[in-house]
Amino acid sequence: MHKNKLFAGVFAMLLVLAGCGGGGDDSSALPSAPGGGGTSYDSATATATVTGNIVFDGEVPEAARIQMAADPFCQSHNEGATSEEVLVTESGQLQNVILYVRSGHEGTSYSVPSEGIEINQEDCAYSPHTFTMMANQELTIKNSDTTLHNIHAWAEVNTPFNIGQPVEGMETKKTFEQAEMPVPIRCDVHRWMGAFVGVFDHPFHTTSGSTGSYELKLPPGTYEIVAWHEKYGEQVSTLEVADAQAAELNFTFSAGAEGTSD
Amino acid sequence: MTPESAGPESPERENIWLHRFAVFTALGTTFLIFAGGMVTSTESGLAVPDWPLSYGMFFPPMVGGIFYEHGHRMVAGFVGVLTFVLAIWVSLKEDRAWVRWLTLGALGAVITQSILGGLTVLYLLPTAISVAHAALAQTFYCIVISLALFTSPDWKRGLPSVRERHGNPSLPWLCVLTTAAIYLQLLMGALMRHTKSGLAIPDFPLAFGRIIPPFDSGAIMIHFAHRVGALLVTAMVSWTLIRIWASYRTHRRLLRPILIMACLVMTQVTLGAFTIWSQKAALITTFHVLTGAMILGVSVLLTLRAFAMVAPEIKARHHLQTA
Numbered sequence: 073m074h075k076n077k078l079f080a081g082v083f084a085m086l087l088v089l090a091g092c093g094g095g096g097d098d099s100s101a102l103p104s105a106p107g108g109g110g111t112s113y114d115s116a117t118a119t120a121t122v123t124g125n126i127v128f129d130g131e132v133p134e135a136a137r138i139q140m141a142a143d144p145f146c147q148s149h150n151e152g153a154t155s156e157e158v159l160v161t162e163s164g165q166l167q168n169v170i171l172y173v174r175s176g177h178e179g180t181s182y183s184v185p186s187e188g189i190e191i192n193q194e195d196c197a198y199s200p201h202t203f204t205m206m207a208n209q210e211l212t213i214k215n216s217d218t219t220l221h222n223i224h225a226w227a228e229v230n231t232p233f234n235i236g237q238p239v240e241g242m243e244t245k246k247t248f249e250q251a252e253m254p255v256p257i258r259c260d261v262h263r264w265m266g267a268f269v270g271v272f273d274h275p276f277h278t279t280s281g282s283t284g285s286y287e288l289k290l291p292p293g294t295y296e297i298v299a300w301h302e303k304y305g306e307q308v309s310t311l312e313v314a315d316a317q318a319a320e321l322n323f324t325f326s327a328g329a330e331g332t333s334d
Numbered sequence: 335m336t337p338e339s340a341g342p343e344s345p346e347r348e349n350i351w352l353h354r355f356a357v358f359t360a361l362g363t364t365f366l367i368f369a370g371g372m373v374t375s376t377e378s379g380l381a382v383p384d385w386p387l388s389y390g391m392f393f394p395p396m397v398g399g400i401f402y403e404h405g406h407r408m409v410a411g412f413v414g415v416l417t418f419v420l421a422i423w424v425s426l427k428e429d430r431a432w433v434r435w436l437t438l439g440a441l442g443a444v445i446t447q448s449i450l451g452g453l454t455v456l457y458l459l460p461t462a463i464s465v466a467h468a469a470l471a472q473t474f475y476c477i478v479i480s481l482a483l484f485t486s487p488d489w490k491r492g493l494p495s496v497r498e499r500h501g502n503p504s505l506p507w508l509c510v511l512t513t514a515a516i517y518l519q520l521l522m523g524a525l526m527r528h529t530k531s532g533l534a535i536p537d538f539p540l541a542f543g544r545i546i547p548p549f550d551s552g553a554i555m556i557h558f559a560h561r562v563g564a565l566l567v568t569a570m571v572s573w574t575l576i577r578i579w580a581s582y583r584t585h586r587r588l589l590r591p592i593l594i595m596a597c598l599v600m601t602q603v604t605l606g607a608f609t610i611w612s613q614k615a616a617l618i619t620t621f622h623v624l625t626g627a628m629i630l631g632v633s634v635l636l637t638l639r640a641f642a643m644v645a646p647e648i649k650a651r652h653h654l655q656t657a
Contacts, residue, residue, distance in 0.1 A: 143397035219397060222383045224458075232458050234380050238389040260381040261398035 110179040113275070118289040120313035122321050126166040126280045126299060130327035133158055138264045145219035146196035146262060155264070156201045157303050165284020166325050168202040169301045170254065170270045172277035173288070174308070176295035182274045184208045188245075191257070191267060193221045193237070198257065198267035202302070204277040205269060207251050213237070213244045221265070226256045230271070234260075254300065268302055292317075299323040349485065352423055356482040359416040363478050364628070366413045367471055369406045371623035374527055375616040378402040379459050385452035410448060417444045420481070433484050440481060443474040461528050468524035472517065472630055479631045483638055488587075493642045496588075499581035505588075505644045508577060509637035512570040516630045519563035522556070523626060531556045532619070538610040564603060567629075571599050574636075587643065591636035598629045 135154035140146040159167040188210035192199045196217060205211060213223050213235075220238035227233075229252040235244055248255065251273040259265035270277055276295075280286050288297070294312040304325040313319050373379050381399025382388045388404045396404060417440050424437040450467040457463060483489055498504055503511065526532055534553035541547035541558060549555050575592045582588045605622040612618050 142399075142401070145397070220389055220395060220400075222381060224380055224383070234383040234458055236383040236389045238391070238394065259398075260378060261400055263377065263399065 110181060113180045113182045115275075115289075117291040119316045120290045120292055120319065121317075122288040122290060122297070122311065122313060122319045123286065124321040124323065125285045126169045126301075127322055127324040128160045128164050128166040128284075128327075129324050132160045133327060135159075140196060140262070140264070143196065143219055143262060145217065149217070150195040150197060153195075153197065153264075156197070156266075159201075159282075161282075161284045163284070165280070166301060166304075167280055167282050167284050168200075168268075169280040169284075169286075169299050169323070169325075170202055170204055170268065170277065171279065171286045171288065171297065171299050171323075172204065172253065172270055172272055173274065173290070174296045174298045176293050177274045177276055180274075182206070185275070188212050190214060191269075192216055193223075193259070193265070196221075196262050196265060198259075198265055200267070200279070200281070202254075202268045202270075202279050204279060205248070205271055206275060207249055207271050207273050208247050211246045211248070211269075213246060215240060215242045220261065221259050222261055224258045224260055225269075226258060227252060230255065254302075270300070297321060299325075301325055349427070349490070350487060352427060353482065353485040353487065355416075355423065356420060356478070356485045359413065359420050360475075360478045360482045360631075362409075362413045362416055363475050364624070364631075366406075366409045367475060367627045368620060368624045369402075369409045370468075370471060371620035372616065373402045373406045375614070375619040375623075376402050379464075380455065382407075382455065385455045407451075410451065414444050414448060417441050417478070424481075424485075428485075430484075433481070436477060436484070437481060440474065440477045443470060443477060446470060447474060459528070461525070464528040465521070465524045468528070469521055472520050472627060475627055475631055476634045479634055480638060483635055489642070493587060493639060494585070495645050496582060496585055496643045498644050498646055501577055501581070504646075505574075505577055505582065506637065506640040508574055509633065509640045512567075512574050513630065513633040513637050515563075515567050515570045516626075516633050519560070519567050520626050520630060522560045522563050523623070526556050526560045527623075529553060529556055532614050533610065535561075536610065538607050564606060568599055568603065571595050571629075571633075582644070585643065587639050588636065591632050591639070595629055595632050595636070598625055598632065601625055602629060 135156075135158065138150075138153045138155060140150060140153065156168070161167060184206050189203060189205045190212040191203065192214045194216040196219070215221055215237035218240045220236065222234060222236045223244070224234040225232055225246075225248075227248065229250045230248045233246065235246075237244065248269075248271040251271055253270045253272070254268040255271060257267040257269060276288055276290060278286050278288060280299075290313055292313055292315045294310065296308060296310050298306050298308050300306040304327075307323045307325065309321055309323070311319060311321055376399060378399030378401075381403045382394065384390065388394045388400070388407065394400055394404055421437045421441040425434050428434050428437075447467065447470045450463055450470060454460065454463040454467050501508070529552070531553035534551065534557040535541045535547055537543065541561070547554055547558055549558070571592070575596050578588050578592045602622065602625045605618060605625055609615070609619050609622050
């Protein structure tokens with residue numbers, strides 16, 4: 073693998089030296105997610121609704137203070153910022169958990185949504201901190217700060233990328249071609265900036281966002297549903313839903329122990 | 335005529351300035367290794383995603399990780415210019431062809447090094463290229479230190495011959511073995527840093543509370559190999575020190591470097607321990623890298639002096655008779 077990268081590197085360098093270098097942005101969106109097949113998915117069949125809360129059990133760890141002195145802009149625009157690793161609502165629900173269907177959706181091909189997803193760099197933090205999207209769906213990366221950022225996606229299944237956005241208002245379009253969960257996103261200029269994206273080959277995914285709760289629309293069937301958190305790992309539960317059924321599935325993450333689902 | 339008494343326009347005076355410039359280049363390279371170490375220690379290697387420009391600019395705002403990455407590029411550029419000037423100067427003024435070739439080698443190394451640095455950024459720090467970048471840095475450092483020695487008046491006047499006393503291997507070849515051990519240890523250190531194995535064994539001096547750790551992962555193996563390498567280097571430096579102390583301690587050109595090496599090795603082992611105890615604090619880790627490079631540099635210096643000074647007995651006797 074490294075050998076291939078080395079050869080690729082040398083070859084690319086030769087191209088640049090010969091004046092043939094260059095290359096475009098790989099942001100072109102493709103019409104369907106990989107790994108599908110079988111019948112086409114009709115969103116009207118997703119009549120079952122699964123809702124739930126992500127319960128945090130135990131004492132909420134104190135959020136670490138972020139030292140932003142390395143960049144005066146960040147320090148002045150986000151004074152007193154704390155780590156977003158563990159955020160819990162006042163009612164005790166864990167934010168920024170990614171929820172998705174791991175199995176039960178196979179045998180169907182899913183089209184990629186035409187509307188894209190956006191991640192914004194604002195006041196030297198990513199917004200949102202966690203998000204989900206489909207493979208080949210367009211991701212817009214935006215810099216709303218007057219300082220520069222680099223966006224480094226540490227993908228392993230997909231091709232990793234590292235791009236710079238030195239100018240306020242700059243936007244870059246990117247796609248991930250394969251399902252991968254999770255893909256960490258980092259800014260190497262500002263080491264505290266981190267986000268996670270879940271990339272899927274189906275549309276059954278969401279996050280607990282800022283409320284600590286979620287909703288998934290599913291066709292009738294039996295599914296393995298996963299709740300993933302960057303610090304506390306994942307919880308898995310199997311659920312069978314019928315046509316038009318409203319089901320509730322809560323997950324519990326504990327600060328010191330394995331969580332449970334009910 | 336001593337170099338100090340040479341007139342301002344004499345060749346000897348000019349050569350002194352060439353030597354001083356070579357020393358300055360070596361000092362600049364020392365700082366460059368420190369600056370490069372800070373890039374890895376602060377994990378800022380990808381803070382500037384493009385190359386050769388930085389965010390499309392010659393001089394981006396020096397904030398966050400950019401300070402380390404672009405700062406490293408600036409220091410590297412400065413050392414590159416120094417090397418270029420040194421190559422021109424040597425090609426114009428140096429009579430010894432092999433010194434001219436060596437200087438060209440230094441120039442080639444610094445150019446290759448900059449390309450490797452660019453590639454490792456563009457390809458997101460692949461281990462092979464990053465380790466090659468670190469290894470070539472040490473090689474370049476050795477070449478520049480050699481040039482500083484070869485251009486010195488002391489070397490050009492001819493170092494005093496010393497009769498070889500005893501020992502197998504001979505002192506020059508013992509020095510070669512020591513230098514090789516140090517170089518391999520630095521390579522292992524680079525591999526450990528670029529595979530993020532620096533804390534794969536979290537305790538010191540034991541390893542997971544044992545003498546020999548469980549080899550559950552490649553990271554643990556790499557880390558433990560680096561510790562074993564440290565023992566090997568310490569043993570080799572000690573052996574060289576004992577040999578020089580026993581047989582050549584009246585020769586300061588040999589004694590001084592090995593004493594410096596011994597001090598540096600003790601410092602280095604201490605820094606290695608604190609690197610782990612501090613969870614890889616950036617400054618401590620970087621000084622660990624820097625001290626490793628300095629041990630190698632002094633070892634190269636000692637090796638070259640040993641080859642120049644320590645002659646087999648017959649050759650030494652002949653030299654003394656003709657002197």
